[in-house]
Amino acid sequence: MGRSPCCDESGLKKGPWTPEEDQKLVEHIQQHGHGSWRALPKLAGLNRCGKSCRLRWTNYLRPDIKRGKFSQEEEQTILHLHSILGNKWSAIATHLPGRTDNEIKNFWNTHLKKKLIQMGFDPMTHQPRTDLVSTIPYLLALANMTEIIDHQNQSSWDDQQHAAMSSLQAEAVHLAKLQCLQYLLQSSNSSININNNSYDQNAMITNMEQEQPLSLLNTISNVKENTIMDCSQLDSTHAASFSQPLHHQSVLPHFLDPQQVSFSSQSCLNNEQSQGGTITNFATVDETSWINVPSSAPISVPPNAIGISAGDASSCTSSYGGGGGPSPVSYWSEFFFEDPIMHDLS
DNA sequence: AACCTTGTCAACCGCTCAAGT
DNA sequence: AACTTGAGCGGTTGACAAGGT
Secondary structure (H helix, E strand, C coil): CCCCCHHHCCCCCCCCCCHHHHHHHHHHHHHHCCCCCCCHHHHHCCCCCHHHHHHHHHHHHCCCCCCCCCCHHHHHHHHHHHHHHCCCHHHHHCCCCCCCHHHHHHHHHHHHHHHHHHCCECCCCCCECCCHHHHHHHHHHHHHHHHHHHHHHCCCCCHHHHHHHHHHHHHHHHHHHHHHHHHHHHHHHHHHHHHCCCCCCCCCCCCHHHCCHHHHHHHHHHHHHHCEEEHHHCCHHHHHCCCCECCCCCCCCCCCCHHHCEECCCCECCECCCCCEECCCCCCCCCCCECCCCCCCEEECCHHHHCCCHHHHHCCCCCCCCCCCCCHHHHHHHHHHCCHHHHHHC
8 A cells, every 4th residue: 555646746836725726726627527636737737736636626616615604503413423423524524514524623623622621521532521620610510500400490390300310410419529539639649749849740730730639629619609600601602512411321512402492591590489491302311312401500610620711700600699509618518528428538 | 013822724744445457 | 465546534734813912
């Protein structure tokens, strides 16, 4: 299997295409079809290699190419297909008429991948990341979300739905606790290492992980106090990003179809009166079912841990402003320190 | 206004695969 | 069977634009 020598030939033009070159290529293909790409440049009077011509045609000049921003639906499709196919851009592109593999790949790398990372998901596996810093926000959001949904649907759920939700919530909280614990242990070790000037550069730890355990606890208590996010402050994509499918094996972050959501914009955790709204496709466990999070639901997310900038965080409203809810200390005390896990370990 | 950083996207590179000889 | 060639794919780069300081 030898490599194609096509692009190694010297004297062929590289770089951006000029309008004249584009015109030559388009006219030639319209009249004769592309035939052999290798032979095409000569026939079309272009000083390019065939590969370059093919790329220019398929990614830019083809008449059926759709340009412009990706729609919510396309975004959703890409995420779903990527969770199944991985980086098979051409395979994904076949499901998105008018979009090229290159365009989808770029969109993934510049938008969707970052979005998943910010949400605490591994962009490759579409599963919650296993390192604490990135996972906490997701787990907290999930725990909080289930709590919210629970509050808002107590009257309309049957026992089975209650059981499924409670179990999910308990699992999320439990995972968060375990990961907190794991982090604290790791953090203790790293702080000792730092103090002993034996910091291992191979240990890739984030800024947050470099903090001392105590400062982490302070951070955690501040999190609950300051960053109950009102998703109505987010754009629809961000809010929708917290829509999670309930699936036995994987938790795939797919974006929510906004049309499926009809929640009161007033609804929030501490407002027990606002129980309006509907949840569609809820709590079943097949591939196509999702929990649809109300777009206005408050979700607790540590902003610095998931890459939400301080500016973004500050624009979020706090549900804990004037009391009413548990104090941060008691919340985390309940959440973490009074857990049997801690008793078991002490 | 100048510089720096970040985001976007067209284009290139190197590889694999399949078909042909 | 071994090799060559062409096509296509996915990763990466770099130019440019936009926004921030």
